Amino acid sequence: MQTRRKWIAVVALAGILAAVVMGVVTTRERSKILVDTGATRAAVESSIRNLIPKSVESGRDPRLISAAELLSKEPYVASAWVVNQTGEIVFHQGGPGKQGDRVQDLAQDDMARALEALEAHVLSESQKLQLLAVGAVRREGEHNDVFRHLAYEVADGAGRPAALVVLAYDANPLLGQPDGFYIVSLLIGIVGFATYWLALPLWVYLDARARGDAAALWCVFVLFTNLVGLVAYLIVITQSRHLRQADLGTVS
Numbered sequence: 364m365q366t367r368r369k370w371i372a373v374v375a376l377a378g379i380l381a382a383v384v385m386g387v388v389t390t391r392e393r394s395k396i397l398v399d400t401g402a403t404r405a406a407v408e409s410s411i412r413n414l415i416p417k418s419v420e421s422g423r424d425p426r427l428i429s430a431a432e433l434l435s436k437e438p439y440v441a442s443a444w445v446v447n448q449t450g451e452i453v454f455h456q457g458g459p460g461k462q463g464d465r466v467q468d469l470a471q472d473d474m475a476r477a478l479e480a481l482e483a484h485v486l487s488e489s490q491k492l493q494l495l496a497v498g499a500v501r502r503e504g505e506h507n508d509v510f511r512h513l514a515y516e517v518a519d520g521a522g523r524p525a526a527l528v529v530l531a532y533d534a535n536p537l538l539g540q541p542d543g544f545y546i547v548s549l550l551i552g553i554v555g556f557a558t559y560w561l562a563l564p565l566w567v568y569l570d571a572r573a574r575g576d577a578a579a580l581w582c583v584f585v586l587f588t589n590l591v592g593l594v595a596y597l598i599v600i601t602q603s604r605h606l607r608q609a610d611l612g613t614v615s
Contacts, residue, residue: 368569375562381555385548397508399534403439404511407532410437411515415528419517422447422526427517428454431528439536441510444529446496448489458531459502466492466499466529474498489516489524496529509534561586563593574600 414430414437427445435443435456442457446466455462460469467475475498478491486494493514500512510531519525568582585592 368566368573371562371566371569375559375566378555378558378560378562382552382559385552385555395537397534399511400536402536403533404513406439407437407513407530410434410440411528411530415515415517418520418522419525420519422451423453424525427526427528432456434528434530439533440530441533442500442531444496444500444527446492446527446529448492448524448526450492450495453526458500460499466496469502470495470498471502492524493527496527500529500531560589563589567593567596570600571596576600 414434416426416430419427431443431445431454444452445454447453450465450467452462452464496514497512501507511534512531515528516524517526564582564586567585568578571581572578581596
């Protein structure tokens with residue numbers, strides 16, 4: 364029993380070491396695939412030129428909506444919106460919000476405050492709308508290191524701004540297809556952490572059972588609290604040992 368507990372402790376230590384090492388490796392690999400090489404930007408801009416009409420009747424022009432839907436399926440494009448000149452999202456695929464929302468309401472608070480602080484003549488209304496639209500699509504926050512964003516203005520027949528096509532796209536071509544080394548290291552890290560996590564309650568179960576304590580209860584406790592539960596268990600058994608020694612001393 365004691366040998367088994369020692370081996371479980373060794374396995375737990377090996378698991379957490381593997382998780383830490385692979386965590387460092389995957390972090391480095393991830394940093395590589397987040398580098399903006401400009402390749403995805405060039406591909407997305409090419410798709411825009413090929414798909415988006417040169418001019419539209421309005422921000423709700425069916426040709427523009429159809430083109431935006433096709434654009435949303437192009438390589439590297441994560442989300443695509445069409446925003447009319449009032450700021451309403453008239454086409455929505457991916458990202459925060461939904462069709463019918465206004466970018467003024469969705470834009471990140473710091474972006475909105477910065478625009479409010481500017482003097483009226485510094486930016487045109489169209490430029491303000493572009494910044495608000497990008498601020499809105501960036502509101503998701505979680506993937507802002509993974510995606511880049513752009514707003515493409517579409518004019519009407521008279522050359523006046525009619526709508527914006529707002530995109531979030533992959534920063535790096537490798538994002539959609541991480542290499543095998545990245546996947547393997549990530550899996551090893553996950554397996555190592557899972558091994559460590561499960562080994563602790565197993566060790567506690569065997570140790571508590573050998574001591575005649577509530578083994579199942581301690582096992583479940585450590586399973587959910589992990590290192591905190593292990594420390595609590597060690598404190599309890601240490602105190603119990605001291606109490607037994609004190610009782611033996613009193614008896615003698």
